[in-house]
Amino acid sequence: MREFQVWCLLALLIWQVVVFVSYTVDKQRAVHGLWRISERALLLEAVIAGGLGAILAGKICHHKTRKWYFWLAWIFGLLVLLLALIGVYKL
Secondary structure, rough: OOHHHHHHHHHHHHHHHHHHHHHHHHHHHHOOOOOOOOHHHHHHHHHHOOOHHHHHHHHOOOOOOOOOHHHHHHHHHHHHHHHHHHHOOOO
């Protein structure tokens, strides 16, 4: 595996962690009645290859799982992530 591929995979992994943390922070803020991260930002994070992090956070934190448009964004983001991984391996 070439160095560029490793960096790409690392970037994708870090992005999943960022999205996971973002959803988790939003859930904690919701529980405590604090200022929230906008739904638009959460959806955008998921769609831009953050589907795995969003799905994991949604399931673990029980956050945004009842809204159909979040599920749609998560699945689309997961597909984008899979396409990105395929692209990285074909480099």
